[in-house]
Amino acid sequence: EAGVVQSPRYKIIEKKQPVAFWCNPISGHNTLYWYLQNLGQGPELLIRYENEEAVDDSQLPKDRFSAERLKGVDSTLKIQPAELGDSAVYLCASSPTGRSYEQYFGPGTRLTVT
Amino acid sequence: EDKVVQSPLSLVVHEGDTVTLNCSYEVTNFRSLLWYKQEKKAPTFLFMLTSSGIEKKSGRLSSILDKKELFSILNITATQTGDSAVYLCAVEAIQGTYKYIFGTGTRLKVLA
Numbered sequence: 001e002a003g004v005v006q007s008p009r010y011k012i013i014e015k016k017q018p019v020a021f022w023c024n025p026i027s028g029h030n031t032l033y034w035y036l037q038n039l040g041q042g043p044e045l046l047i048r049y050e051n052e053e054a055v056d057d058s059q060l061p062k063d064r065f066s067a068e069r070l071k072g073v074d075s076t077l078k079i080q081p082a083e084l085g086d087s088a089v090y091l092c093a094s095s096p097t098g099r100s101y102e103q104y105f106g107p108g109t110r111l112t113v114t
Numbered sequence: 115e116d117k118v119v120q121s122p123l124s125l126v127v128h129e130g131d132t133v134t135l136n137c138s139y140e141v142t143n144f145r146s147l148l149w150y151k152q153e154k155k156a157p158t159f160l161f162m163l164t165s166s167g168i169e170k171k172s173g174r175l176s177s178i179l180d181k182k183e184l185f186s187i188l189n190i191t192a193t194q195t196g197d198s199a200v201y202l203c204a205v206e207a208i209q210g211t212y213k214y215i216f217g218t219g220t221r222l223k224v225l226a
Contacts, residue, residue, distance in 0.1 A: 056213065
């Protein structure tokens with residue numbers, strides 16, 4: 001069974017530029033999460049989807065971050081414009097319905113904003 | 115403010131040693147506590163704990179939760195170099211919807 005797929009794995013951009021990250025969850029997993037992880041810190045939830053509905057986006061900085069999960073499968077997280085402080089690893093995770101604790105994480109996208 | 119605190123921040127041991135990692139928490143409407151292992155890439159799920167005093171065990175790893183004192187421990191016996199990783203503790207809380215609050219992790223290095 002394929003795991004959670006994310007792309008790109010690494011991205012370097014200049015500040016004020018836009019950037020987008022893509023995630024393909026494990027087949028059949030209805031719940032999808034986007035996390036931000038800074039060096040030496042634990043993951044911080046940005047947004048959680050149940051199918052195509054964003055059920056928790058309270059931690060998403062909506063002035064510059066946006067996300068979508070069309071058709072309830074793949075998801076895209078966008079930052080526009082990026083700031084220096086956005087440099088971090090962006091993790092996508094998915095979990096089976098009713099087993100939210102069993103989150104399967106993707107390899108992450110390491111973003112560097114210069 | 116909800117918080118999850120892990121200790122120690124880092125630990126270096128030799129193969130064969132036993133280690134105990136700690137996780138304490140203060141959250142509103144606690145539901146469960148989770149342990150993850152994070153190697154070079156993404157975290158992988160280890161345990162979910164919901165009840166006090168019931169040990170969860172998987173091979174050389176075991177964990178227990180104390181809901182009265184608000185903490186959990188993760189034990190690893192007979193450590194191996196492959197156990198080297200960051201161990202993350204996360205607490206699931208119900209606040210309108212369910213949320214996961216992660217600690218900063220304990221970095222474990224096992225020397226041959």
